[in-house]
Amino acid sequence: MTHTTLSTAPRFNLQESFPLIRLLHPKQYAWAVGLSLAVGLTVSWIIVAAGIAPLWAATALTLVILLPAGFFKWRDDYRRYGRTLMLLSILLTAQGLHTIEHLIQWTQYHILYWTMRQSNGLLSPANAEWVHFVWNWLVLIVVLLLLSGGIRNVWMWLLLVVAAFHAVEHTYTFIRYQLILRELTAMDILNVTAQGLPGIVGRDGWLARSEWTRGTWICSIPGLTTAVRLDVHFWWNAIEMTLLGIAGHIALRRRMQSLQLD
Structure with missing residues (x-):
């Protein structure tokens, strides 16, 4: 009796194909990142809508709230993969x-x-x-x-x-x-x-004004x-x-x- 083996095509794995995604993924700290982001955005919306703080202060506050989760994720990266x-x-x-x-x-x-x-x-x-x-x-x-x-x-x-x-x-x-x-x-x-x-490049920059480069x-x-x-x-x-x-x-x-x- 002849047996036919059905081979299945290998499944596409996003993190294997793009290892940067695997590196950047917060893994066990995903919940902390999500919670921190939700809290940061909510508090920011409230203080901006109420006129308590400007947009830049609310943005900075959100980043500060996210920082502890980032710290633990990067500490884990150090332990797993090195400096x-x-x-x-x-x-x-x-x-x-x-x-x-x-x-x-x-x-x-x-x-x-x-x-x-x-x-x-x-x-x-x-x-x-x-x-x-x-x-x-x-x-x-x-x-x-x-x-x-x-x-x-x-x-x-x-x-x-x-x-x-x-x-x-x-x-x-x-x-x-x-x-x-x-x-x-x-x-x-x-x-x-x-x-x-x-600066050096761009409108009115050094390259645009310098005698060495102007008109070249x-x-x-x-x-x-x-x-x-x-x-x-x-x-x-x-x-x-x-x-x-x-x-x-x-x-x-x-x-x-x-x-x-x-």
């Missing part, structure tokens, strides 16, 4: 939230037609030169730690280059901000800020010397997030067998 993948998880989460903030700013400006000053996202006080300066240098430091921890592929090296240039641009902008702030203070002008200055082929690159500051930093972040996601995906796929992510 490097814990840092990857933290950076992906932080940059993911940062991407959402930039996307909201982009929507406010391009879709809702708010002014540049109004398009501050959900955390308007964070749209300050010193915050951008500190944030981008921290990102660069974490990228270096990921490289030293063994996540080395062409996408991570590209991310290092982009993150370094981004940090340099915000250093340039931060220095300009401090210089102009001193000039305003010297003239006894104290009620005007110098936030939102152009560099200025013919779309957006490089014409994009507004909001768009410039939206694309900086989008490029960094894309490179980080690809680099992390490749690194985790290579390590899946030995790390046994679950």
Whole structure:
């Protein structure tokens, strides 16, 4: 008698195909994340609707409420996978939230037609030169730690280059901000800020104004010397997030067998 074996096609497993999802999944802390988010959004809606606090304060409160669940999730990542993948998880989460903030700013400006000053996202006080300066240098430091921890592929090296240039641009902008702030203070002008200055790229940036680059082929690159500051930093972040996601995906796929992510 001949037996016919019916073979079934392998089932698609999302977390095996995309190991970043497995890394970012809160696992046993999913209930804590969900509860914290629900509480944060509810409290935020109440205090904003009642006029107790502005939107940025409510947003900050929600993030603070979520932080304990994140702490325990990342502590678990450290115990399961080690320092490097814990840092990857933290950076992906932080940059993911940062991407959402930039996307909201982009929507406010391009879709809702708010002014540049109004398009501050959900955390308007964070749209300050010193915050951008500190944030981008921290990102660069974490990228270096990921490289030293063994996540080395062409996408991570590209991310290092982009993150370094981004940090340099915000250093340039931060220095300009401090210089102009001193000039305003010297003239006894104290009620005007110098936030939102152009950096190296974009409209009125260094490349657009420099005698070395003005009128050259560099200025013919779309957006490089014409994009507004909001768009410039939206694309900086989008490029960094894309490179980080690809680099992390490749690194985790290579390590899946030995790390046994679950």
